[in-house]
Amino acid sequence: xxxxxxxxxxxxxxxxxEVIKKIAAAASRFKKVKVLDMExxxxxxxxxxxxxxxxxxxxxxxxxxxxxxxxxIDMEKHQGExxxxxxxxxxxxxxxxxxxxxxxIRMSKTLGRWVARELKIPVYLxxxxxxxxxxVNLADVRKGQYEGLKEEIKANPQRKPDFGPSxxxxxxxAIVIGARKFLIAYNVNLDSKNVQIAKxxxxxxxxxxxxxxxxxxxxxxxxxxxYVQVSMNLCDFExxxxxxxxxxxxxxxxxxxxxxxNSEIYGLVPLAALVDLVQKTLxxxxxxxxxxxxxxxxx
Amino acid sequence: xxxxxxxxxxxxxxxxxEVIKKIAAAASRFKKVKVLDMExxxxxxxxxxxxxxxxxxxxxxxxxxxxxxxxxIDMEKHQGExxxxxxxxxxxxxxxxxxxxxxxIRMSKTLGRWVARELKIPVYLxxxxxxxxxxVNLADVRKGQYEGLKEEIKANPQRKPDFGPSxxxxxxxAIVIGARKFLIAYNVNLDSKNVQIAKxxxxxxxxxxxxxxxxxxxxxxxxxxxYVQVSMNLCDFExxxxxxxxxxxxxxxxxxxxxxxNSEIYGLVPLAALVDLVQKTLxxxxxxxxxxxxxxxxx
Numbered sequence: 001x002x003x004x005x006x007x008x009x010x011x012x013x014x015x016x017x018e019v020i021k022k023i024a025a026a027a028s029r030f031k032k033v034k035v036l037d038m039e040x041x042x043x044x045x046x047x048x049x050x051x052x053x054x055x056x057x058x059x060x061x062x063x064x065x066x067x068x069x070x071x072x073i074d075m076e077k078h079q080g081e082x083x084x085x086x087x088x089x090x091x092x093x094x095x096x097x098x099x100x101x102x103x104x105i106r107m108s109k110t111l112g113r114w115v116a117r118e119l120k121i122p123v124y125l126x127x128x129x130x131x132x133x134x135x136v137n138l139a140d141v142r143k144g145q146y147e148g149l150k151e152e153i154k155a156n157p158q159r160k161p162d163f164g165p166s167x168x169x170x171x172x173x174a175i176v177i178g179a180r181k182f183l184i185a186y187n188v189n190l191d192s193k194n195v196q197i198a199k200x201x202x203x204x205x206x207x208x209x210x211x212x213x214x215x216x217x218x219x220x221x222x223x224x225x226x227y228v229q230v231s232m233n234l235c236d237f238e239x240x241x242x243x244x245x246x247x248x249x250x251x252x253x254x255x256x257x258x259x260x261x262n263s264e265i266y267g268l269v270p271l272a273a274l275v276d277l278v279q280k281t282l283x284x285x286x287x288x289x290x291x292x293x294x295x296x297x298x299x
Numbered sequence: 300x301x302x303x304x305x306x307x308x309x310x311x312x313x314x315x316x317e318v319i320k321k322i323a324a325a326a327s328r329f330k331k332v333k334v335l336d337m338e339x340x341x342x343x344x345x346x347x348x349x350x351x352x353x354x355x356x357x358x359x360x361x362x363x364x365x366x367x368x369x370x371x372i373d374m375e376k377h378q379g380e381x382x383x384x385x386x387x388x389x390x391x392x393x394x395x396x397x398x399x400x401x402x403x404i405r406m407s408k409t410l411g412r413w414v415a416r417e418l419k420i421p422v423y424l425x426x427x428x429x430x431x432x433x434x435v436n437l438a439d440v441r442k443g444q445y446e447g448l449k450e451e452i453k454a455n456p457q458r459k460p461d462f463g464p465s466x467x468x469x470x471x472x473a474i475v476i477g478a479r480k481f482l483i484a485y486n487v488n489l490d491s492k493n494v495q496i497a498k499x500x501x502x503x504x505x506x507x508x509x510x511x512x513x514x515x516x517x518x519x520x521x522x523x524x525x526y527v528q529v530s531m532n533l534c535d536f537e538x539x540x541x542x543x544x545x546x547x548x549x550x551x552x553x554x555x556x557x558x559x560x561n562s563e564i565y566g567l568v569p570l571a572a573l574v575d576l577v578q579k580t581l582x583x584x585x586x587x588x589x590x591x592x593x594x595x596x597x598x
Contacts, residue, residue, distance in 0.1 A: 274577060
């Protein structure tokens with residue numbers, strides 16, 4: 001499999017595991033699509049299903065999941081803590097290997113048109129696939145949630161969907177579809193009980209306060225372990241990689257005479273992120289994924 | 300394929316490509332063994348075939364290659380610059396993934412016994428598979444080469460093979476079989492025309508002169524590019540990885556007011572070497588290969 005796309009559709013169902021499993025099952029007959037992970041939360045009443053695989057089969061698989069969710073979830077009865085506008089709430093496509101962001105944007109549009117046509121659900125494009133700047137951020141697209149959007153979509157031309165009717169689907173609401181980069185969850189643990197120190201260092205590294213591009217960071221106390229943590233999302237590892245923030249945090253900690261305990265990559269990373277790290281750490285720009293022995297067997 | 304072993308048999312044939320291709324073809328019907336690379340040299344009159352794959356099929360594949368080389372190469376007529384004792388000269392097994400060094404040693408012994416029994420060729424075990432310290436180094440095992448060993452194997456009890464007769468095979472000579480770690484070829488280029496500087500820095504990093512464990516290093520002038528190079532073999536990346544030597548060379552170059560141009564990983568590296576580099580560079584000892592997204596698809 002030379003082209004790999006990831007897709008993490010979010011569904012407004014976190015209390016009926018049998019429904020979530022039926023939605024996931026809709027993807028399972030596609031041989032080149034793999035369900036990597038399923039998680040759900042009762043309070044949020046929401047689930048996330050992580051899929052990876054071949055771009056062509058991915059479109060078919062995700063369409064069938066959306067169709068299943070449309071049949072089984074009724075937004076008129078949905079309650080939960082997490083913001084949402086639809087039974088299938090958000091569908092991001094993420095390029096992993098052999099596929100560009102542009103191709104993921106095209107996938108978003110193809111799926112959006114298909115869903116609008118076949119299921120009569122209004123679709124908003126977001127993030128890299130957004131058609132206007134006011135729709136880049138998910139929070140803006142979801143403003144007012146299902147209940148608020150129900151009236152606004154009809155009355156406010158600013159809320160007209162990118163595809164489909166200017167009217168929520170009677171049970172499935174609306175869907176946000178788009179493309180974004182892979183997000184690496186990365187934490188650095190500091191040998192201190194003073195959460196203020198983690199918060200100060202988080203400020204030094206995050207983009208918002210003049211730190212590294214595409215880095216979000218917060219300082220936390222990890223009470224049961226007795227230390228503090230700089231918790232980050234690296235939203236574009238080509239712009240800022242783990243080694244760069246690690247080095248900076250180490251430097252800042254040193255100034256404060258605090259030791260770095262260790263760091264943790266949380267969850268999955270694409271191989272491209274490791275190749276990028278090797279290239280930069282070793283000043284070895286020509287290093288290629290195809291130099292990794294296992295790729296010769298896997299390909 | 301969860302278990303991967305590499306094998307790089309060396310054959311005393313570098314002038315008849317049709318013979319080398321026949322030897323490689325003997326491995327090609329094993330579905331879980333892949334021929335990654337073939338190279339040969341006329342002056343050395345010698346070829347290397349790089350195989351990776353499933354350990355069980357690897358033994359069968361390599362045995363058949365040895366049998367083919369035995370049939371097609373006559374050491375009585377062989378001439379070449381490179382030291383050698385047999386038609387199949389050296390067979391190293393290298394653990395890549397899901398297989399230990401001990402298992403590679405057992406593979407060496409299984410193959411050695413098999414070759415001795417079926418083909419009546421004397422077999423010496425070397426490197427990690429060596430049965431005595433005097434046979435760890437390949438150069439010691441090959442002392443006197445085919446011509447010298449022909450008499451010595453009969454007369455000198457120190458040269459008695461580990462398996463098979465104390466008498467060279469009439470056309471195939473003897474074979475050295477063993478297990479070793481994966482060797483990473485890694486070069487750091489320095490912005491200087493003074494080869495002495497590269498030689499001095501090479502001395503600082505190599506094990507022989509008190510540098511890093513399992514590192515061999517030499518200084519070279521790369522004339523056509525107008526710079527000098529510290530050229531290394533990292534013989535055990537778990538002991539010393541690329542980032543460690545790169546950092547040291549950068550430090551030493553700085554002392555001499557020389558800039559590091561870049562570094563180059565030459566050829567292939569096992570994924571485990573990148574995982575190890577990430578663990579050490581980021582102080583992230585819990586980082587695992589299974590966190591790499593692609594492994595979920597490939598596995």
